[in-house]
Amino acid sequence: MNNQIYNNQVHDTRTGFSLPDFITTYLNRAGAVVEPAGYGLFQVLLPEELVPVFGREELLLAFDYEVAGETPGSTFVSHGSPLLDTVVRLALDYGRQTALYWSGKLPATPRSLEERISARIEFRHCRPPRIEASWVAENIYYGFYFRCVFRSFEKTEAVIPVFIDGCRSLPAPAFTREAESLFLLEEPEYQASPAPIRPLADLYLVARQELGKLVQQQARPLQQTALRLQERELAKVRSYFAETEAEIRQKLAASSDPDKKARLKQQLAATQADQERRIKDTRARYQVEVDTRLDHLVAYHLPCVFVRLNLQHKTFNLAQTLIYNPLQGDIELPACPRCGRASNCLVPTAAGQLLCPECLK
Ligand SMILES: [Zn+2]
Numbered sequence: 001m002n003n004q005i006y007n008n009q010v011h012d013t014r015t016g017f018s019l020p021d022f023i024t025t026y027l028n029r030a031g032a033v034v035e036p037a038g039y040g041l042f043q044v045l046l047p048e049e050l051v052p053v054f055g056r057e058e059l060l061l062a063f064d065y066e067v068a069g070e071t072p073g074s075t076f077v078s079h080g081s082p083l084l085d086t087v088v089r090l091a092l093d094y095g096r097q098t099a100l101y102w103s104g105k106l107p108a109t110p111r112s113l114e115e116r117i118s119a120r121i122e123f124r125h126c127r128p129p130r131i132e133a134s135w136v137a138e139n140i141y142y143g144f145y146f147r148c149v150f151r152s153f154e155k156t157e158a159v160i161p162v163f164i165d166g167c168r169s170l171p172a173p174a175f176t177r178e179a180e181s182l183f184l185l186e187e188p189e190y191q192a193s194p195a196p197i198r199p200l201a202d203l204y205l206v207a208r209q210e211l212g213k214l215v216q217q218q219a220r221p222l223q224q225t226a227l228r229l230q231e232r233e234l235a236k237v238r239s240y241f242a243e244t245e246a247e248i249r250q251k252l253a254a255s256s257d258p259d260k261k262a263r264l265k266q267q268l269a270a271t272q273a274d275q276e277r278r279i280k281d282t283r284a285r286y287q288v289e290v291d292t293r294l295d296h297l298v299a300y301h302l303p304c305v306f307v308r309l310n311l312q313h314k315t316f317n318l319a320q321t322l323i324y325n326p327l328q329g330d331i332e333l334p335a336c337p338r339c340g341r342a343s344n345c346l347v348p349t350a351a352g353q354l355l356c357p358e359c360l361k
Helices: 019-029 048-054 065-070 082-094 113-120 177-182 200-254 258-285
Strands: 033-036 041-045 058-062 096-101 130-151 155-165 289-313 316-325 345-348
Touching (some): 019 033, 019 041, 082 200, 113 289, 130 316, 155 200, 177 289
Parallel strands (some): 096 289
Antiparallel strands (some): 033 041, 041 058, 130 155, 130 289, 289 316
8 A cells, every 4th residue: 555666467557456565565564574676576585484384585576477487586476376365364364353143133035026136137138037046145244444544744543444245255335334233143043054255365355455445535635635735835945945046146146256156056056956855855744655454354244135046048048146135125236257346237148148248348
């Protein structure tokens, strides 16, 4: 979450999530010495306790595929690489984990479900969906609570929660902080089989991406104030130096002594260098930097109604599972299997997949 060192394919411009930032921030926090060693390349000296985890003392991490190929001894890091999984697992170990269970009743299959589904989701070029089966299973909504420190001319701290649906691997905006009070049990008082939950490392990465957006929103007022104060101080600095410079130039114009003139010219250059330094310092003081770390993790276990649909497109049948979330009192939008985003419209492909319209463009 620090300054971007460079951009490449691992920096997601849509969400502001940067893989090099995530890895280097974690390693720094864990006590490693991390030095940039070229484009997309970092030299890492691990602290003693991490040596057994990575199996060596030093790492040379390449975040660019070509750089990795050209740099002997480097480890290429991208989404899905084992090193990333290890770092995510270690980053999660920092957070304390708790499990809480839904204290309400088991949800029943809602009435006129087919109509509700049709009203909420469009299955383009398909006949109206038919419900093939519905059952109750336990989904897990993970609450990742991040402690964020906003540092600028003043320092503020906030805990920002990010809720992720474990089944769909998507942010769950309907899961608000009020919802937390509906999960009061440390042991479940219901019986429901577990739904398939995505690996925690994947969910954590989605939570970090979401956090990036929330942090930007939260930092905006501070950035605006900082910018105003910075402009005010820069104006003062500039006017002070403009006066000083004008005085020196006047003396310079009035003097005919070559020694004195040389001295004044030196003084002028020194003043200009001084001004540049003061401007740089002022800019740095009003930058807004944000440090984020996972403080704790809560697994909210929620029984949901799962619905398997049969969809007829031309002559073939497609299946799609949807989740009815009792907390929200509605059907959750399905995640597109290609881009992972929630969509209220799915379109069949020739290969028999259901994708969002964006992925078919
Ligand atoms: Zn898609």
